[in-house]
Amino acid sequence: MIGKLTGKIRGADPQLLLFLVAVFTLGMANGIFHTTYNNYLDDTFQIGAATRGWLEFPRELPGFLVALLTGALFFLAETRVAAMAAAALGIGMLGLGVLGTEWTPMLVFTIAWSIGQHIEMPMRSSIAMSLGKRHQQGRRLGQASAARVGASLISGLFVWLIIDLVGANYTITFVTGAVMAILAAVVYSRMGVPAEVEHREKLVVKKKYWLYYVLCTLFGARKQVFITFAPWVLVKVFGEPASTFAKLWIVSAVIGVFFQQGLGSLIDRWGERRVLMADGVALIVICLLYGFADTLGLGRLTVWVLYGCYTLDQLLFGVENARSSYLAKIAEKPEDVSASLSMGISINHAVSMAVPWFGGKYLWERHGYRWVFVAAAVVAALTTVMSALVRIDDEQEAQADDLSAGS
Secondary structure: OHHHHHHHHHHHHHHHHHHHHHHHHHHHHHHHHHHHHHHHHHHHHHOOHHHHHHHHHHHHHHHOOOHHHHHHHOOHHHHHHHHHHHHHHHHHHEEEHHOOOOOOHHHHHHHHHHHHHHHHHHHHHHHHHHOOOOOHHHHHHHHHHHHHHHHHHHHHHHHHHHHHHHOOHHHHHHHHHHHHHHHHHHHHHHOOOHHHHOOEEEEEEOOHHHHHHHHEEEHHHHHHHHHHHHHHHHHOOOOHHHHHHHHHHHHHHHHHHHHHHHHHHHHHHOOOHHHHHHHHHHHHHHHHHHHHHOOOOOOOHHHHHHHHHHHHHHHHHHHHHHHHHHHHHOOOOOOHHHHHHHHHHHHHHHHHOOOHHHHHHHHHHHHHHHHHHHHHHHHHHHHHHHHHHOOOHHHHHHHHHHHHHHO
C-alpha cells in the first residue's frame, strides 16, 4: 500500500504537489488560529457578545476590500499573490503571539492575518481549477479542501496537546501558526505560473454573473453567523474551553479528509445546483438545532447535538467549491475567474461585516441567542431557493471544457 502511494506521488504533477503542500501548511496555520482565537479573546480581554460582534467588522474589512487588493496586484500571477498573502497571514499570527496582550496590537495583527487569509482564498480556488483538466475542477477543489482539512487534524491535535500540557499558552500556538504560514509562502513562491493565469483582470463585474453574486451575499451572512456566534454559544452559554474546539476540529478533519474529496467528485457528478440546494436544506436544520436544541429535553446530550452541528457545519464549508465551479463554468474567459472570485469574496464580506454587529447587539443581547439562529435559518432557506436557479447549459459546459483543455 505504501509503495502504491509512493508511486502515485512520484507520478503526480509537481505543480499540484507543491500546491497541496502550500495549502496544507497554510491550513495548519488557519486551523491553529480558528481553534484558539475565540478563547484567546475571552481569556485576554473578557469581552461580551456585542464587542465580539463589533470586532468582526475590522477583522472582515480586508475580505470586503479583497477585490480591490487583488486587483491592485493584477500584474502578479496567482501563485505570487498567494505567497504574499501567506506571508501577511504569518506576520499577523506572529504579532498576536508576541504582542497580542494589548487591544490595539491585537486589532492590528488580526487585520494583518485577515488580509493574508482573504487574499489567498480566491487565489487558492483559481490555482486549483487551473491545475484540473476536463471535468476535474471539482476534484481539484476537493483535493485542496481535503489538504486543508488534513491540516486541521494536525493543528487540532497540536492545540489540544499544548493546552493539556502547558495550559492556554497563546504565544506558543500563534507563533507555531506563523511558522507554518511562512513555510506556505515559500512553497507558493516556488510554484510555476500556469499559462492561463499569467495575466489577470483588475476587476470584473458582469451582469451574467448575477446569481453567483447573490449566492456569495447569502453565504456571507451564513458564514459569519457560524464563524462568530456558533462557537460563541459553546464558549459563553455552555462554557466550553479551547481544547473542545481543538477536539471538534480533529473530528471534522478525520471525516473531512474523505468528505471533501467525495464532495468535489459529487460536484462533478451531480452538478452544482443539487449540491448547493442540499447544503441549504442541511443548514436550515443546523440553525434550528443551534437555537433550540436545549428546549428538546435532551439533558446532557444537548451539548453533543451542538458538537454535531459544529462538525457538520465545518464540513459544509466545502460547498463553497460548488459556487467556484459554477462560476468557472459560466465564465466568458479564464481571466475572469480569479477576479470574479475576488469580487464574490468582497460581496460576501460586505454582508459579513454587518451581520456580527447586528446579530450581537440587536438579536443576541436584546432578544437572546436563539434569534440569531432563527435569522440564519431564514438565510439558509433563501440560499436553497436561489440555488434552485443555478443552470449550466450545454454551451457553457462545452466552453468550460474548452477552457480546461487549454490549460
